[in-house]
Amino acid sequence: MQTRSSTYLNEAVAIWFRDLRSEFRTRYALNAILMFAVTTLIAVSFSIGSFRIEEAERPFLYSVLLWIILTFSALSGLSRSFVKEEEAGTIDVLKLSARPQAVFFGKLLFNLTLLGALELIIVPSFIFLMAYQINFPGFFVAMIISGGLGLGAGTTIIAAMIARASTRGALFSVLSLPLLLPLMITCIKGCERAAIGIHSAGWPEVKIAVAYVIIMVVMSLFLFPLIWEE
Amino acid sequence: MIFKLLLTMWMAVIIVAAFFYAGTAAGFPGQTSRILFFHVPQAWIATLAFLISMIASALYLAKRKVETDYVAQSAAELGFLFCVLATVTGSIFAKATWGSFWNWDPRQTSIVILLMIYGAYFALRSAVSDPERSRVFAGVYSILAFATVPFLVFIVPRITASLHPEDTMSPVNPGMDPKTLKVFLGSLLAYTGLFIWMLRLRIRLLRLKGLRVRDLYHEPDNE
Numbered sequence: 001m002q003t004r005s006s007t008y009l010n011e012a013v014a015i016w017f018r019d020l021r022s023e024f025r026t027r028y029a030l031n032a033i034l035m036f037a038v039t040t041l042i043a044v045s046f047s048i049g050s051f052r053i054e055e056a057e058r059p060f061l062y063s064v065l066l067w068i069i070l071t072f073s074a075l076s077g078l079s080r081s082f083v084k085e086e087e088a089g090t091i092d093v094l095k096l097s098a099r100p101q102a103v104f105f106g107k108l109l110f111n112l113t114l115l116g117a118l119e120l121i122i123v124p125s126f127i128f129l130m131a132y133q134i135n136f137p138g139f140f141v142a143m144i145i146s147g148g149l150g151l152g153a154g155t156t157i158i159a160a161m162i163a164r165a166s167t168r169g170a171l172f173s174v175l176s177l178p179l180l181l182p183l184m185i186t187c188i189k190g191c192e193r194a195a196i197g198i199h200s201a202g203w204p205e206v207k208i209a210v211a212y213v214i215i216m217v218v219m220s221l222f223l224f225p226l227i228w229e230e
Numbered sequence: 231m232i233f234k235l236l237l238t239m240w241m242a243v244i245i246v247a248a249f250f251y252a253g254t255a256a257g258f259p260g261q262t263s264r265i266l267f268f269h270v271p272q273a274w275i276a277t278l279a280f281l282i283s284m285i286a287s288a289l290y291l292a293k294r295k296v297e298t299d300y301v302a303q304s305a306a307e308l309g310f311l312f313c314v315l316a317t318v319t320g321s322i323f324a325k326a327t328w329g330s331f332w333n334w335d336p337r338q339t340s341i342v343i344l345l346m347i348y349g350a351y352f353a354l355r356s357a358v359s360d361p362e363r364s365r366v367f368a369g370v371y372s373i374l375a376f377a378t379v380p381f382l383v384f385i386v387p388r389i390t391a392s393l394h395p396e397d398t399m400s401p402v403n404p405g406m407d408p409k410t411l412k413v414f415l416g417s418l419l420a421y422t423g424l425f426i427w428m429l430r431l432r433i434r435l436l437r438l439k440g441l442r443v444r445d446l447y448h449e450p451d452n453e
Contacts, residue, residue: 174350175371177346182381216377
């Protein structure tokens with residue numbers, strides 16, 4: 001049993017590293033996601049500026065804008081992880097060389113890496129450009145991290161599905177958004193609360209987001225083999 | 231045939247009874263409480279249809295029988311139809327009692343997300359050309375979407391308090407007028423009958439379409 005469980009992990013990590021290496025050579029997904037995010041951020045920042053919105057409204061409206069930028073940037077590039085396998089024709093080899101759950105985990109880790117890079121660049125820039133005042137940074141960071149995990153967990157299995165469909169680009173957002181909506185609402189609420197600085201005991205929004213991540217990952221592990229072997 | 235005739239007569243009786251036999255509930259302006267006899271059964275059918283669709287999808291994924299997928303697809307389509315009807319009638323009621331057609335009441339929020347999910351479900355079905363693959367993907371998506379429902383239940387009520395009438399119109403409420411209760415239960419029965427009839431028609435249609443496509447590729451066995 002010991003060797004079996006370790007090979008699952010090995011396979012997943014191998015796929016993760018392979019994807020990172022190939023991404024590092026082309027930087028296709030990262031460029032797409034980051035350029036989308038930066039362009040949107042500049043458009044938002046330029047048209048609103050840091051003083052246009054009244055002080056009392058800022059925590060809520062900035063949190064809405066931040067999560068719209070993050071979610072839609074993620075949707076612009078996360079489908080790459082599976083679409084590129086389909087386009088390069090490497091999908092059959094991948095099927096032979098790793099078990100479905102390991103493939104899912106490898107791709108999930110890769111998508112989470114992309115999301116981490118996105119958040120690392122966009123969130124500080126957003127705070128800097130919009131003069132977003134956050135009174136409770138710990139809660140805010142926890143919300144951003146758990147929200148990012150949720151975005152990855154909710155979209156990875158959808159990416160695997162749309163890689164086999166005919167209209168990939170639009171379909172990815174269409175399928176992902178209804179599943180991400182509960183998460184988005186939670187994250188917006190959580191970031192607003194963190195910005196205002198209400199010390200809400202136990203960070204309820206972070207807990208909801210973590211529960212979302214767990215449920216989506218567990219469901220995906222059950223359902224992914226069905227899609228993968230189809 | 232006899233089932234259809236009986237259903238038509240029963241629906242006619244219910245519509246007349248909803249307007250002339252049952253009284254109006256206290257606390258609602260004018261005749262607005264009569265929405266109970268149409269809106270609630272529509273919402274009930276939508277829920278039932280989506281539930282049937284989800285169960286049929288799971289069965290399809292387990293056993294891979296095409297017939298169960300026909301049930302899943304037909305039920306999802308009818309659920310969508312009744313969901314739209316419930317949204318529209320509810321919105322008219324909202325205008326009459328709350329003053330606006332749309333105010334993102336928790337009920338309205340959750341029904342919109344439900345419509346989005348099933349809109350996406352149909353988009354997925356039509357985007358995958360291989361029929362077998364399309365069935366598997368649709369099944370997987372419908373189960374995934376179902377997994378997010380608990381979050382809506384937890385999160386949405388946290389945003390705003392609902393104005394949706396609950397206890398005043400609930401059939402289990404002992405305060406409900408017996409005449410109203412009779413017509414309401416009759417209406418539930420009528421709508422359920424209508425749903426079963428439509429579902430069977432739709433499944434038959436899908437079965438015929440499936441036959442035609444299959445016959446194009448393979449010779450039928452019995453010829």
